[in-house]
Amino acid sequence: MREPAFWHRPSSWESYLLRPLAAIYGAIAARRMRHAGVEAGIPVLCVGNYHVGGAGKTPTVLALARLLRELDEVPVVLSRGYGGSSRGPVKVDPDSHTATDVGDEPLMMAAILPVVIARDRAAGVALARAQGASVILMDDGFQNPSIAKDAALIVIDGTRGLGNGEVIPAGPLRAPLKSQLARTDALIVVGDGEAAKTVAAEIAASGKPVLAAHLRPDETSLAALRGKRVLAFAGIGDPARFFNTLQASGIAVVQSRAFADHHPFTKSELDALIADAGRDALTLVTTEKDIARLRGVDGLPAKVQAIVPFAVTLQFEESAQVRRFVTDQLFKARNRRLRG
CATH class of the missing domain: 3.40.50 (Rossmann fold)
Structure with a gap:
């Protein structure tokens, strides 16, 4: 939206x-x-x-x-799984699930700690407790x-x-x-x-x-972008904040593209982003949440692997x-x- x-x-x-x-x-x-x-x-x-x-x-x-x-x-995250098709309750598996299954945010977090999604939150609580929460x-x-x-x-x-x-x-x-x-x-x-x-x-x-x-930007992300000119894109609640964070971190944002929150990227949109970046020798950068959604796009071009995820820590x-x-x-x- x-x-x-x-x-x-x-x-x-x-x-x-x-x-x-x-x-x-x-x-x-x-x-x-x-x-x-x-x-x-x-x-x-x-x-x-x-x-x-x-x-x-x-x-x-x-x-x-x-x-x-x-x-x-032992914390376990309980999420509704917004944007995913699964009603749950299910423990998110980053190796087998995609964002279209469980939502982008749960998929991203599941790489770090246990995440349960459930439309019925009471059922989600029961599963979280079964995971040892x-x-x-x-x-x-x-x-x-x-x-x-x-x-x-x-x-x-x-x-x-x-x-x-x-x-x-x-x-x-x-x-x-x-x-x-x-x-x-x-x-x-x-x-x-x-x-x-x-x-x-x-x-x-x-x-x-x-x-x-x-x-705070992750040092690995900063190192990957240091000295490069970038095309930044994001489909999150406040894309402008992401672009401003990049600029405040000393990254040269030459172009930016804002999409709606939880935007389901298509192959044609990604092809266009890659082409735009290629014309001006720009590096593509996006958020970790957007990267989680990109994993579920069919027929991804190989060049998508070069998109830099910009990680931040609160x-x-x-x-x-x-x-x-x-x-x-x-x-x-x-x-x-x-x-x-």
Whole structure:
């Protein structure tokens, strides 16, 4: 899905006209969020967004998984498998599954840690526990009430913020902001922008932590692109952020191509990208999520192997604060279950 431009304008006639529909959608979403979910039996940490589109959720899940492993936990990611045909529950196998089977983000993460996809999240919890999970990392699903969450960590881009602050379809919010703020246990602000300042102040005023983080390029990716002129392309929630990250890393982005989030690339599109790059002696570069989708394209030209995946890692500014928060949440979750 490609977001309407008016979602990121302070006021517009399109947004104004859609407010009645947004009010209905928002009321349903807010009421749904109040439902009690099924108890998982082990701690559930949910990583979500207030809005549709990208904010850095997948790198956050991976960063939390690393932290949990350092704490001798066994994290298993639970995902709906957006963009994949499988309803699950199934454990993602990067050697046999493609993005068209299980979705691009689960496929990408499965190369690093166990990932279960399931449209029925309760069935997904059962499979995750069967994989030996001591903690479930729920990738998205903040607005979905099917599973009880022990802590909800919400990711917001410091530059992009919440757009016009309106609810779908008048804006990008998945539910009224007030309802979402009330169910937030920690806010993770990615980047240095000021767009998340108001939301961060509200969360801090309620006594909940605001955790600053940045996306850091992988040194291997930087080495592969150093001194080269590139054609960058991406089909993610916020392609502009990817292009800006490349430029901020000292990479010469000569051309860029933006596609809709989760875009299913065709062979003809890839042929065109390769031809465009070849004319100007440019190196093709894209995100790890896009690379995961490319593996499922039939008849890929051999030159696709030369596309450089640009890997990033999310790093928290105050790692001790994050560790303390996660440890406290796990302790509280397990205490609640012991008390019955």
